[in-house]
Amino acid sequence: MGKPKTRAPSSKPDELLKYDLNKPYWTAAYDGEAVLQKADKGFSALEAETLPQLMARAVKKNGGKVFIRSEEMPELGPNEDVPPAKELKDWKATTYKQFDKIAKNAAKAMIACGFETHDACNIFGFNSPEWFVGMYGAVYAAGKAAGIYPSDTAKQVQYKSNHSNGSIAFIETAENYEKFKSKADELPYLKAIVTWATEAGDDITRADGSVIKTYNYTDFLAFGEKQEDAELDRRIAGLKPSNCCALIYTSGTTGQPKAVMISHDNLYYESMAVVKGSIGVIGNKDGFEERIVSYLPLSHIAGMMVDTVCPVVISGCMKGYCSVNFARAYDLKRSTIGDRLKAVRPTLFFGVPRVWEKIMEKLLAVGASMPDGVLKKLSAAAKKRSKVYQTEQQLGGSGKKPKSLAFFNILLKKIKGKLGLDKAKFVFAGAAPMTPDCLNYFGSIGFNLNEVYGMSECTGAITWSNDKYHTWGSVGYELPGSEVKIFQIAADGSKTEAKAAQNLNKPTEAEQGEICFRGRGIMMGYMANERLGEEHVKEIEKKNMDAIDEDGWLHSGDKGTKDINGMVKITGRYKELIIGAGGENIAPVPIEDEIKRLCPYVANAMMVGNKRKFNVVLLTLKAVGATGELPGGDELDGAAAKLSDANFISDAVKDDVFISTITKTLTAINNDENVVPMNAAKIQKFTILPRDFSVLTNELTATLKLKRSVVDEKYTAIIDEMYGGIKDVYVPYSNAPSPEQTEYMKSEPTFAAPGGERQLSATGMTLNKEELKIEAEAAAEEATTN
Numbered sequence: 062m063g064k065p066k067t068r069a070p071s072s073k074p075d076e077l078l079k080y081d082l083n084k085p086y087w088t089a090a091y092d093g094e095a096v097l098q099k100a101d102k103g104f105s106a107l108e109a110e111t112l113p114q115l116m117a118r119a120v121k122k123n124g125g126k127v128f129i130r131s132e133e134m135p136e137l138g139p140n141e142d143v144p145p146a147k148e149l150k151d152w153k154a155t156t157y158k159q160f161d162k163i164a165k166n167a168a169k170a171m172i173a174c175g176f177e178t179h180d181a182c183n184i185f186g187f188n189s190p191e192w193f194v195g196m197y198g199a200v201y202a203a204g205k206a207a208g209i210y211p212s213d214t215a216k217q218v219q220y221k222s223n224h225s226n227g228s229i230a231f232i233e234t235a236e237n238y239e240k241f242k243s244k245a246d247e248l249p250y251l252k253a254i255v256t257w258a259t260e261a262g263d264d265i266t267r268a269d270g271s272v273i274k275t276y277n278y279t280d281f282l283a284f285g286e287k288q289e290d291a292e293l294d295r296r297i298a299g300l301k302p303s304n305c306c307a308l309i310y311t312s313g314t315t316g317q318p319k320a321v322m323i324s325h326d327n328l329y330y331e332s333m334a335v336v337k338g339s340i341g342v343i344g345n346k347d348g349f350e351e352r353i354v355s356y357l358p359l360s361h362i363a364g365m366m367v368d369t370v371c372p373v374v375i376s377g378c379m380k381g382y383c384s385v386n387f388a389r390a391y392d393l394k395r396s397t398i399g400d401r402l403k404a405v406r407p408t409l410f411f412g413v414p415r416v417w418e419k420i421m422e423k424l425l426a427v428g429a430s431m432p433d434g435v436l437k438k439l440s441a442a443a444k445k446r447s448k449v450y451q452t453e454q455q456l457g458g459s460g461k462k463p464k465s466l467a468f469f470n471i472l473l474k475k476i477k478g479k480l481g482l483d484k485a486k487f488v489f490a491g492a493a494p495m496t497p498d499c500l501n502y503f504g505s506i507g508f509n510l511n512e513v514y515g516m517s518e519c520t521g522a523i524t525w526s527n528d529k530y531h532t533w534g535s536v537g538y539e540l541p542g543s544e545v546k547i548f549q550i551a552a553d554g555s556k557t558e559a560k561a562a563q564n565l566n567k568p569t570e571a572e573q574g575e576i577c578f579r580g581r582g583i584m585m586g587y588m589a590n591e592r593l594g595e596e597h598v599k600e601i602e603k604k605n606m607d608a609i610d611e612d613g614w615l616h617s618g619d620k621g622t623k624d625i626n627g628m629v630k631i632t633g634r635y636k637e638l639i640i641g642a643g644g645e646n647i648a649p650v651p652i653e654d655e656i657k658r659l660c661p662y663v664a665n666a667m668m669v670g671n672k673r674k675f676n677v678v679l680l681t682l683k684a685v686g687a688t689g690e691l692p693g694g695d696e697l698d699g700a701a702a703k704l705s706d707a708n709f710i711s712d713a714v715k716d717d718v719f720i721s722t723i724t725k726t727l728t729a730i731n732n733d734e735n736v737v738p739m740n741a742a743k744i745q746k747f748t749i750l751p752r753d754f755s756v757l758t759n760e761l762t763a764t765l766k767l768k769r770s771v772v773d774e775k776y777t778a779i780i781d782e783m784y785g786g787i788k789d790v791y792v793p794y795s796n797a798p799s800p801e802q803t804e805y806m807k808s809e810p811t812f813a814a815p816g817g818e819r820q821l822s823a824t825g826m827t828l829n830k831e832e833l834k835i836e837a838e839a840a841a842e843e844a845t846t847n
Contacts, residue, residue, distance in 0.1 A: 064460040065453070069530045069538035069627035076103035076542055078580060080613040086579075087586030087605045088322075089598065091226060092179040094303040095324040095585040104334045105542030105581050109302035111325040112200050112370070116161055118377030124158035126350070126376065129190050131387040136258070143397050146404040152386070155190060157376060160197075163282060167198030169293050170285030171229050174253040174274060178203040178296065181225035181308060185209040185218070185241075186233025187390035188355045188368065191257040191278055195231035196359070196369060200306045203296040207308040207320070208360025209237075210763040212690055212756040219244035220317055224590050225308050228252045231278075235259040245273060250592075255281045302326040305585055309362045309517040319604060321517040322585035323362070330542070330581035331366060331520040332374040338541040339525040342486045343409055344379035351381055352407045352484075356388035356398060361764055362517040363491060367411050383409075393688050399423075402481025410485050413492045413765065414499065415689055417510065420480065421502050422699040440476075443469035444505035451504030456532045456626055473507040482508070489513055491522065492764060494631065494650075496658045500533045512536050514629065518608060518615055519543075520582040524629050535565060535628040543580030547623050548614070550575055556614070561625045567735065568622035573632055576621040577614040584615075620648065637769060639670045645741040647676070652744070655736045656680070659726045662701035662719075664753045667772055668744065669780055675745040677783040677792075679776060680723070681753040682710050689765045692755035714749045720791045723747060727790075746783045748792045750776065 078098040080086070086096050100106045119128075130152040134144065155163070171182065182199035184192050184206060196206035207225040209218055218240045222230065228250055232238050238259055241248070245265050254261065257278035265273040276284065302325045310318040336343055343351050353372060357364040372383035386405040392398040396419065402410070412420075431437045446463035447470070453461040477483040488503075489511040503510045511526035514536030524545060526537035539545040548556040556577075562568040587608070589601035609615050620633040633648030641647055649668035656666040656678065664683045670676030683701040687693030695709045702708065705718035713719045724747075730736055731743040754760035760772050773780065783792045 065456060065458045066530055067457050067626065069456065070541065071539065071627050072103065072105075072541055072544070075101040076105060077544055078105055078542075078613075080579065085605075085609075085611075086583070086613040087609045089586050089589040089601050089605055091305075091588055091590060093305070093322075093585065094301065095305075095322075095326060097303050097326055098581070100542060103542050104330060104338050104540075107330065107333060109326045110329050111300045111302050111304070112197070112306055112328065112373070113297050113300060115329065115370075115373050115377050116157075116164075116197070119157045119373050119382075120161050121377075123376045123382040124161075125156055126382045127154045127384040128157045128160045128372065128376070129193060129385045129387070130154045131190055132389065134389055137389075137391050137395075143391070143395055143400075146400040149386070149404050152404075154384075157382075160190075160193070164194050164197035165201055165290075165293060166282045166285035167194050168201035168285070168296075169288035169290070170276075170281050171198055171202045171204075171253075172292055172296070173284065173288050174229060176202050176204060176228050176252070179205070179226070179305070180228040181205040181207040183207050183209055183218075183222045183225065183227040183230040184360070185213075185230065185237045186257070187211065188357075188359050188364070188387050189233070189257070190387070191231060191233070192359050193369060193385075194282075195229075195255075196307075196365075199229070201293060201297055203300055203304070205305050205308050205322075206365075207310070208358070208365070210310070210360050210756075211358055212763055213240075215240040215243050217318075219247050221310055221320075222248055222251060224317075224320060224593065225588075226250055226590065226592075230254045232256050233258045238262075248273075300325070302329065305588070307365060308588060309365070310360070311517055319601070320588040321362075322588045323517075323520055324585050327520040327582055327584065328366070328370045329374070331522070331540075332371045333378065334540045334542055334582070335366075335522060335525065336371050336375055337379065339527055340409075340487050341527060341529075344375035344381045344383065347380045349381040351375055351383040351409055351486075352405050353383065353385050353409050354388055354398075354401050354405050354407045355385050356392055356401070357411070357413070358763070362515075362521045363411065366521040367409075394686070394691065396423075399481060403479075404481070406481055406484040408484050408486045410482060410488045412488070412490055413689075414490055414495050415493075415765070417490055417495065417499055417503065419699075421499055424476070424480075424506070425502075426699075439469070439472055443472045447473055447507050448501060448505040451507070451509055452501075452533075454509065454528070454531075456530060456628065470507065476506050477508075487511070487527070489526070491515070493766075494654055495533075496654065497534065498658055498661065504533075514631065516617065518584045519578060519580075520584065523578045523580075523582065532565065532626075532628050535624075535630050537629060538627045539578070539629075540580070540582070543578060543582060545576065545578045545623065545629060546614075547572075547574040547621060547629075548577050550616075554610075556610075556612075559622070562622040562630075563625060565622065565624040565626075565628055565630050568624075568630070568632065573620055573622045575635065576617045576619045576629065576631070578617070579613045579615060583609065583613070639668060639676065640672060641670060641676075641741040642672065642674045643741055645739060647739075647742045652730065652736055652742065653678075655730050655733075656726070659730065660723060662697075662699070662704050663723075664701075665767070667767060667769060669773060673784060676743065677746040677748075677780065678727070678744050679750055679772065679780075680747055681750050682713055682719075684710060684753050687753040687755065689761060690756045692753045692758050695752070710749070710751055714751070714793060714795070719749070723749075724790050746787075746790055746792055748779050748783060748794050750779075750794055 132147050133153050182195050184195040199206045246268050253274040255276045261275040261277045264275050305322040306325050307323040309321040355368040372385050376382040388401045446466050449463050453459045491513045509528050513522040514524045515522040524537040547559040549559050559574040560572045562572040586605045587601050589598040619631050621631045623629050633650050639647040653666040657663050663680050665681040667679045683699045684693035685696040685698045705716050707713040707716040727744050
């Protein structure tokens with residue numbers, strides 16, 4: 062590979078958009094158009110195209126090649142064992158040409174049912190051929206795809222469908238169908254429901270006498286095939302790259318979700334800049350099949366980009382072609398995603414951190430059970446050399462290649478084969494930070510896990526890492542043709558660019574600020590729906606102005622730094638900053654991440670301390686069945702099951718090993734000035750909650766971000782108890798909950814905070830003189846206020 066690079070790539074001025082237009086760079090209108098710009102050179106100079114144009118390219122170039130595959134497995138019963146994976150040759154395959162025809166039949170059926178230009182098709186189900194058909198059918202019919210999150214309630218479904226102008230709904234399960242049916246009277250715009258894994262049932266008659274037609278998927282396509290092509294052809298010809306083709310609903314922690322409008326041009330630029338401009342090793346060999354396993358929700362921007370658009374761009378605009386191979390709906394829940402990887406052997410694989418951690422935990426368990434002997438010694442030697450090599454391949458590294466690495470790589474390839482990742486050319490992670498332990502571990506088995514960063518509002522990634530340009534702990538460098546800057550924002554809204562960090566891991570305050578970006582991947586804007594009233598429209602317009610400023614910069618809300626080599630690191634989130642009793646700004650995320658790094662048995666950690674006299678932390682332990690979407694049960698999992706003799710969370714909360722180990726770790730973290738830069742950021746007390754956080758129980762958003770205000774409110778009783786009279790560092794959860802609160806697993810109630818005198822903990826983690834002074838000042842202020 063040669064000696065590693067010392068500096069990340071950056072776009073030249075003629076490769077960037079000009080942003081000299083005297084107009085807002087956003088629209089809120091459901092039928093609005095994006096403000097299209099082009100650079101003089103590079104990826105931002107590409108001629109804009111629509112998704113149907115890209116699919117037409119793929120059909121012309123690789124029409125007979127496989128686009129999608131699925132096993133077509135029946136639904137699994139609750140106590141039924143998981144059937145073995147089928148060989149890939151036995152999966153049902155659909156070529157690009159076949160898919161294009163199916164999607165056009167769906168589009169014609171939609172139009173015949175009353176689907177208007179700019180309408181949305183709501184798609185509610187797990188990744189499948191039908192999901193793809195619903196999306197592309199809507200786009201061909203000159204509308205939008207608006208996915209529903211798997212965890213959405215009937216109320217959330219109603220809001221998204223109504224807000225998006227959803228006139229057609231594609232639905233997988235009976236449960237999801239009931240969520241639509243139960244809200245039929247509140248969905249006046251909905252014209253038809255199409256089901257693909259449950260019976261469609263009779264047409265639904267609303268209270269006002271209007272009817273929602275129902276179809277099963279097969280009949281719907283047959284209905285579309287009978288329709289004339291003229292109107293569909295007219296709509297496809299009339300599409301503009303500036304039109305909206307997808308709505309991604311943000312999973313905000315408060316209020317209704319915002320609908321991010323993604324244009325055809327957004328998707329085209331983003332996929333080209335990522336696959337061709339940044340990954341570089343995919344789609345570059347004539348006739349070669351790249352393979353993706355589709356398992357992350359397609360209603361999220363990452364799933365939509367990686368699974369539904371990038372394969373079409375690879376197949377239509379590059380040398381090779383790409384197939385999408387669907388996982389089973391229960392793979393994450395039943396920890397069987399590995400079976401799909403081994404069947405498909407993907408060349409490109411994207412995982413959120415929890416997926417990578419699960420893989421690591423399984424491999425560590427296998428390694429620990431391996432008997433002592435030659436094989437174990439060889440494995441250890443191979444991992445040691447691989448870790449050295451991967452570490453030295455980072456930006457500015459020596460490029461050192463340990464002795465006999467080629468020999469040991471043969472053994473490491475077998476480990477990769479056991480994972481189903483022996484053919485992977487590129488593996489990456491996003492949505493949340495990777496732990497250093499996880500990066501190091503995968504480096505030791507021959508994988509460089511490339512971290513990327515972005516959000517729905519920038520069509521996915523805005524920074525990227527690859528095997529040539531990466532630094533573990535960084536989220537990478539700006540995509541070609543895009544700009545990423547760190548701004549310090551004044552009270553009047555003026556921006557000053559922060560200084561470049563000399564040390565990425567120890568940036569000064571002058572080297573940090575809000576991460577802002579602009580380019581062809583920036584959203585059209587948040588969509589407003591006039592049917593929801595004038596106040597709603599004004600609110601969304603205000604959110605657009607707050608998000609995209611007059612110079613076209615999208616404000617992320619994330620605090621970060623950019624070093625002298627062009628690499629970006631996230632250091633916190635402004636909305637998550639804890640303001641200490643002395644007015645200090647405390648970033649909880651780096652401290653929470655360090656807790657999880659040093660305590661691999663901890664699943665989630667949330668610091669509390671806003672306007673309080675010291676900080677405490679709520680911890681959850683790793684549990685069997687916990688997936689992020691689901692909280693799991695009481696049984697401990699992974700490293701948590703091995704720490705002591707405790708087998709359940711309910712045992713661990715009383716276990717001396719757990720309590721003493723966590724106490725010692727928190728003390729060590731408090732004394733590490735690289736993690737805890739000031740005394741006011743130290744943690745004084747902790748508790749262990751009786752179950753993990755999840756989307757289902759509302760502590761996590763659909764994209765697995767922590768809802769701090771929800772957790773704070775839900776666990777008010779134990780938080781106040783930690784600030785009460787107990788002097789111990791560890792405050793058992795059982796000390797605080799009322800009888801009503803123990804019902805939270807069933808009803809998810811909100812509880813009022815009980816009163817309680819605040820006293821200082823003096824055990825284990827004591828306060829120094831400076832902290833005692835802050836404590837006294839806070840007490841005096843509290844007394845004056847009361």
